[in-house]
Amino acid sequence: MYKYDAIDRQLVNERVAQFRDQVRRWQSGELTNDEFRPLRLQNGLYIQRHAPMFRIAVPYAMMNSAQLRTLASVARKYDRGYGHFTTRHNLQLNWPKIEDVPDILTELAAVEMHAIQTSGNCLRNITTDQFAGVAADEIIDPRPLAEILRQWTTFHPEFAFLPRKFKIAISGTEEDRAVTWFHDIGLQLKQENGETGFTVIVGGGLGRTPIRGQVVREFLPWQHILSYCEAILRVYNRFGRRDNAYKARIKILVQALGVEEFTRLVEAEWEHGKDGPATITQAEFDRVAAHFTAPAYSAEAADDSYIAARRDAEKPFARWLERNTHAHKVAGYAAVTLSLKQHGIAPGDITSEQMETVADLADRYSFGELRISHEQNVILADVRQGDLYAVWQAARDAGLATPNIGLLTGIICCPGGDFCDLANAKSIPIANAIQARFDDLDYLFDIGEIDLNISGCMNACGHHHVGHIGVLGVDKNDAEFYQVTLGGRQGNEAKLGKVIGPSFSAGEMPDVVAKIIDVYIENRQDEERFLDTFDRIGIDPFKNRVYEGRAHGKAKAAEKEAA
Amino acid sequence: MMAQLIKNRTAQADTWLTLELAEGDTPETLALPAGDVIFPLAVWQARKAEIISCHKRIGLLLQPDERVEDVAGDLDYFIVIAINFPKFVDGRGYSTAALLRQRYHYQGEVRAVGEVLHDQLFYLQRVGFDSYALKEGKDAVYALAAGFSAFSDGYQASTSQPQPYFRRRA
Numbered sequence: 001m002y003k004y005d006a007i008d009r010q011l012v013n014e015r016v017a018q019f020r021d022q023v024r025r026w027q028s029g030e031l032t033n034d035e036f037r038p039l040r041l042q043n044g045l046y047i048q049r050h051a052p053m054f055r056i057a058v059p060y061a062m063m064n065s066a067q068l069r070t071l072a073s074v075a076r077k078y079d080r081g082y083g084h085f086t087t088r089h090n091l092q093l094n095w096p097k098i099e100d101v102p103d104i105l106t107e108l109a110a111v112e113m114h115a116i117q118t119s120g121n122c123l124r125n126i127t128t129d130q131f132a133g134v135a136a137d138e139i140i141d142p143r144p145l146a147e148i149l150r151q152w153t154t155f156h157p158e159f160a161f162l163p164r165k166f167k168i169a170i171s172g173t174e175e176d177r178a179v180t181w182f183h184d185i186g187l188q189l190k191q192e193n194g195e196t197g198f199t200v201i202v203g204g205g206l207g208r209t210p211i212r213g214q215v216v217r218e219f220l221p222w223q224h225i226l227s228y229c230e231a232i233l234r235v236y237n238r239f240g241r242r243d244n245a246y247k248a249r250i251k252i253l254v255q256a257l258g259v260e261e262f263t264r265l266v267e268a269e270w271e272h273g274k275d276g277p278a279t280i281t282q283a284e285f286d287r288v289a290a291h292f293t294a295p296a297y298s299a300e301a302a303d304d305s306y307i308a309a310r311r312d313a314e315k316p317f318a319r320w321l322e323r324n325t326h327a328h329k330v331a332g333y334a335a336v337t338l339s340l341k342q343h344g345i346a347p348g349d350i351t352s353e354q355m356e357t358v359a360d361l362a363d364r365y366s367f368g369e370l371r372i373s374h375e376q377n378v379i380l381a382d383v384r385q386g387d388l389y390a391v392w393q394a395a396r397d398a399g400l401a402t403p404n405i406g407l408l409t410g411i412i413c414c415p416g417g418d419f420c421d422l423a424n425a426k427s428i429p430i431a432n433a434i435q436a437r438f439d440d441l442d443y444l445f446d447i448g449e450i451d452l453n454i455s456g457c458m459n460a461c462g463h464h465h466v467g468h469i470g471v472l473g474v475d476k477n478d479a480e481f482y483q484v485t486l487g488g489r490q491g492n493e494a495k496l497g498k499v500i501g502p503s504f505s506a507g508e509m510p511d512v513v514a515k516i517i518d519v520y521i522e523n524r525q526d527e528e529r530f531l532d533t534f535d536r537i538g539i540d541p542f543k544n545r546v547y548e549g550r551a552h553g554k555a556k557a558a559e560k561e562a563a
Numbered sequence: 564m565m566a567q568l569i570k571n572r573t574a575q576a577d578t579w580l581t582l583e584l585a586e587g588d589t590p591e592t593l594a595l596p597a598g599d600v601i602f603p604l605a606v607w608q609a610r611k612a613e614i615i616s617c618h619k620r621i622g623l624l625l626q627p628d629e630r631v632e633d634v635a636g637d638l639d640y641f642i643v644i645a646i647n648f649p650k651f652v653d654g655r656g657y658s659t660a661a662l663l664r665q666r667y668h669y670q671g672e673v674r675a676v677g678e679v680l681h682d683q684l685f686y687l688q689r690v691g692f693d694s695y696a697l698k699e700g701k702d703a704v705y706a707l708a709a710g711f712s713a714f715s716d717g718y719q720a721s722t723s724q725p726q727p728y729f730r731r732r733a
């Protein structure tokens with residue numbers, strides 16, 4: 001994993017000093033609230049429903065055990081002993097005090113962490129595939145370029161005050177796991193004539209106006225990603241709308257100009273920067289890539305017989321192996337997902353004790369490193385097959401072994417109305433109610449692969465548009481309601497879900513999900529997954545079942561009246 | 564009180580007058596003051612010949628939505644180009660300055676005016692500003708002491724350092 005050198009350390013330390021000074025000037029009145037707001041946002045500090053909310057970056061999802069231990073101690077010392085992993089490789093603390101944040105940043109800087117540009121209208125944390133470097137289907141490891149991009153985005157002098165936030169994702173596999181179609185810029189690996197490069201996708205995004213990105217350049221050799229991003233950002237910085245925050249994302253500019261005209265502007269701008277100083281040198285690539293070399297994998301054959309015996313003897317272990325371990329490119333190893341989706345807990349939440357357990361597991365079994373997935377789980381990327389049973393036992397004891405990865409209850413969920421000021425509705429209780437309803441593991445496994453995503457409002461922090469089942473909190477006459485979409489998906493065939501119909505109350509939601517699942521179970525053929533059945537039979541059978549006998553509109557109002 | 568000019572790393576008196584269009588003024592008809600004047604783009608475009616004939620030292624004011632490309636042929640006339648930040652969170656002026664310096668190799672003074680604050684000075688300097696009309700009421704002494712030195716270096720290529728850090732590594 002990347003280790004800071006002198007310059008990286010110096011800049012992060014200078015940032016801490018700068019923010020400490022900004023807090024001081026804000027407290028003394030030298031900085032007004034309006035002047036301070038963008039400064040604190042660019043250090044990850046929101047003011048939310050109950051308290052400030054503080055977002056710490058986990059650049060392209062990589063962390064070591066020392067960093068996680070520091071997060072555990074920071075959460076305990078300055079917060080309530082837990083944190084929340086987001087869908088964008090960040091950790092959020094829900095209850096810190098603003099005055100403490102400079103001290104928190106100092107502790108983080110000591111382990112090479114920061115909160116730089118985790119919020120605000122600027123270049124945000126770079127995201128990528130959580131299995132980078134170990135995925136069996138990987139063509140190139142995206143992490144060296146992700147780190148080079150991280151440095152380029154950090155304190156970029158020209159792009160610190162953009163019209164709106166800007167998120168870049170990079171993927172290095174055939175199967176896109178970085179949601180590149182739904183980022184401001186998505187860099188999707190492509191090889192052409194033996195050269196490695198990227199397809200550049202611009203203007204995707206979820207939120208209030210969900211739009212799939214469009215291809216601005218089919219093939220960009222990797223050396224040019226900085227100069228090309230620079231051209232895109234300059235066009236956006238100059239011409240993106242600033243009069244209306246809801247229309248300020250680059251997706252709106254791309255739509256307004258049309259992708260051809262937008263591309264023309266970018267290419268014209270790039271003519272000036274192409275082959276200029278921002279072109280990445282082989283030397284720099286090699287320097288950074290040297291930090292991401294493979295760990296010292298053991299050449300000994302894995303002790304498969306032991307694991308096979310345990311699997312046959314213990315069903316819970318077998319289940320966990322099936323759902324929570326993943327193919328590794330090195331024989332005898334597996335990647336493990338530690339589930340932060342224990343039923344009844346806010347999805348993505350992790351306590352300080354759990355963080356410490358994970359850090360210990362990482363040290364003992366996975367070369368001291370771990371990753372955060374955009375599904376809000378923790379990954380141990382390099383576990384020996386022979387250690388899987390021990391890892392499972394420890395994870396189970398810590399409540400981190402729920403075997404629901406990719407299943408219905410492995411829900412992706414935003415903080416929603418319990419924490420977030422912008423929420424229309426609570427989201428965590430909906431997730432928990434659905435988990436309670438589907439608590440039977442046999443049934444859960446029988447239902448099979450399905451993504452359920454919940455957002456508390458149209459900002460879509462829970463990616464509900466790309467859930468196979470998406471749940472969106474809406475406000476109906478000051479009451480919390482939920483709109484359901486079906487058929488959304490991420491990956492190469494990324495698509496937005498379709499709205500099934502009028503929204504539901506919180507109490508109805510577990511039943512609604514149960515009915516949707518029933519329709520699938522009744523209709524599925526052979527090995528069909530939920531999505532396959534949905535694609536074959538369409539939305540109507542689901543709609544009919546869900547609204548069967550359910551009065552809506554006037555009839556419903558009349559019913560209420562009568563009650 | 565008025566904005567305090569920071570230039571060459573000292574607080575200075577501002578010798579320039581910025582022409583403002585009052586209610587009812589039009590670029591075509593307004594009276595042109597004498598002295599060192601910073602002209603809005605519309606006035607410059609409407610009265611170019613007249614301005615050149617009666618002013619030796621000419622300044623230009625660019626608003627965030629005014630494009631450098633539209634005055635690219637005239638840059639040699641200007642001793643100073645002021646770039647306005649009506650709000651400090653409107654970052655278009657950074658690109659304007661970067662273009663002036665990097666693409667058009669403008670050598671005169673590039674001045675940040677409007678809502679110019681302490682915490683933006685470092686970035687402003689990086690993209691090519693060399694004078695700053697610090698917002699009134701803000702502490703110029705402290706800005707000079709700390710504003711420009713928030714960071715000791717930067718990763719990216721920009722005007723003040725045309726080589727990215729990775730090309731300068733030993």
Ligand code: HEM
Pocket residue numbers: 046048053084085086087088092164182204205206207208249348413414415416419420421422459460461462463
């Ligand atoms: C409670 C504090 C939070 C606030 C106030 C907040 C606010 C927002 C807003 C306003 C947007 C829409 C931006 C736009 O469309 O321009 C957004 C998008 C997003 N948020 Fe959050 N958010 C919060 C927490 C989170 C958390 C905890 C996660 C992860 C679980 C998250 C992940 C995302 C993602 C992935 C998007 C991108 C959707 C897109 O625009 O493509 N946010 N957030």
Ligand code: SF4
Pocket residue numbers: 414415416417420421422423424455456457458459460461462
């Ligand atoms: S989706 Fe809405 S409710 Fe949920 S965290 Fe984002 S802004 Fe808040």
